Amino acid sequence: MFTQIAQAEAANVGVVLFSPEHGSLCARMMKSNHRMRKFFGEEADNYQHLNAMKDSLAERLQIEKAEFKALSDLQSFVETRANKVILTQPKAFKVFEPEADLAALYQELVADPVRQSTVRAALPLRKRLDDVLMEPAVKPFMQTNLKVEVSVLKETLEVPYAFQNGRFNLIQPVEFSKESESRIKNAACRYAVEGLSLHRHRHPIYGDLQLIVVAEFIDSNPGAIHMVRGIFIESEVQMYTPDSLGELRQEIIAHGKFPPASSTISYGLCQSNEPTPFRAKLIQKGMLFSPTHGDMAFTVPLFDEFMLRAMPKL
Numbered sequence: 224m225f226t227q228i229a230q231a232e233a234a235n236v237g238v239v240l241f242s243p244e245h246g247s248l249c250a251r252m253m254k255s256n257h258r259m260r261k262f263f264g265e266e267a268d269n270y271q272h273l274n275a276m277k278d279s280l281a282e283r284l285q286i287e288k289a290e291f292k293a294l295s296d297l298q299s300f301v302e303t304r305a306n307k308v309i310l311t312q313p314k315a316f317k318v319f320e321p322e323a324d325l326a327a328l329y330q331e332l333v334a335d336p337v338r339q340s341t342v343r344a345a346l347p348l349r350k351r352l353d354d355v356l357m358e359p360a361v362k363p364f365m366q367t368n369l370k371v372e373v374s375v376l377k378e379t380l381e382v383p384y385a386f387q388n389g390r391f392n393l394i395q396p397v398e399f400s401k402e403s404e405s406r407i408k409n410a411a412c413r414y415a416v417e418g419l420s421l422h423r424h425r426h427p428i429y430g431d432l433q434l435i436v437v438a439e440f441i442d443s444n445p446g447a448i449h450m451v452r453g454i455f456i457e458s459e460v461q462m463y464t465p466d467s468l469g470e471l472r473q474e475i476i477a478h479g480k481f482p483p484a485s486s487t488i489s490y491g492l493c494q495s496n497e498p499t500p501f502r503a504k505l506i507q508k509g510m511l512f513s514p515t516h517g518d519m520a521f522t523v524p525l526f527d528e529f530m531l532r533a534m535p536k537l
Contacts, residue, residue: 235333236277239284239310240318240325241297247321248288248297251329252277276308319349348396348439348465349383355468356384356394356475364479369393371432373417374424380417388478391429392461393421394471400441404450407440411451418460435461437468 237252291297294313301310318324324347356365366385371393373380384394397414399407418434426432436455440448448464455462463471 236273236308237281238325238328238332240316240321240328241291241294241313242318242321243291243293245318245321247318248284248291249321249325250281250284251325251333252281253333273308280308280310317350317353319347319353323347324350348398348437351465352384352394352396352437352468355472358472361472361475361479363481364475366482371421371426371429373420380421385429386475387480387482388474389480390431390433391426392433392435394435394437396437396439398439398441399447399451400439404444404447407447408450408454411454415454415458415460418455419458422459433459433461435463435471437463437465437471439465 235253237250239248239250241248287300291300297313301312316324316328327347327350355361364386367383369382369385371380371382372378380393380395382393382395386392386394395414397410399410414434414436418436421432421434424432438448438451440451452462454460
């Protein structure tokens with residue numbers, strides 16, 4: 224941020240993204256100073272010095288990035304800035320791909336306002352999907368970061384999101400970007416094979432499966448959407464686009480089933496705060512599995528509801 228202390232005014236000139244999880248500290252600065260000239264006038268400051276300050280900040284971050292291990296390290300660095308190019312206090316932002324997310328933040332916070340209409344398209348599809356599926360009304364129904372075997376292809380499918388609504392729905396974001404119609408068709412057919420295999424073969428842990436593809440078409444022929452949708456319909460694959468994520472959200476809220484938590488299982492099965500011995504026996508017998516750390520789920524879908532009906536006193 225470039226500041227004019229006398230006028231108590233400031234303008235964004237760059238953005239810094241720090242992600243300890245990815246071991247990434249990166250920065251992007253505005254190359255020109257036309258925004259500052261527009262805000263503060265031609266004579267407001269020596270713009271050659273401003274370029275030097277921006278370059279100095281970016282170089283220092285690059286040189287010292289190995290020293291940044293936690294948020295407190297970045298906050299300490301922020302407090303050392305004393306010239307006219309300063310850093311604001313860090314704000315939380317979920318990072319998936321540091322370089323792509325940095326570019327999206329730059330477009331949103333630094334680029335000229337006339338380009339704001341492109342910001343949404345610049346945000347990675349995974350980030351926009353996460354904004355919808357991790358909101359408070361939807362998140363309780365979701366399971367994340369799962370691996371499922373695709374028997375036909377003899378491969379493991381990694382999916383970022385899943386939810387239960389009678390079938391166990393695996394949500395896979397897919398971007399079709401600047402590709403020919405034949406390449407889009409080939410990619411769609413591969414997902415169709417995966418989806419059909421998942422739909423036909425009951426999983427020993429998750430039960431009946433359903434593949435949901437959230438597809439974004441970037442600079443593709445408009446007919447590609449209809450072609451891919453037709454392929455998916457024939458293969459029992461459901462498709463949503465970024466514009467229809469609201470429909471997916473409503474489906475999850477209306478028909479989603481809460482995954483059972485380990486604390487619920489502990490209370491229902493043994494009335495104890497020490498579930499480990501019981502949990503170990505049930506896992507050994509193949510009745511339980513752990514979808515995420517700290518949580519347990521029954522291997523038979525909806526078995527928890529059956530137990531509550533059969534043994535209501537639990």
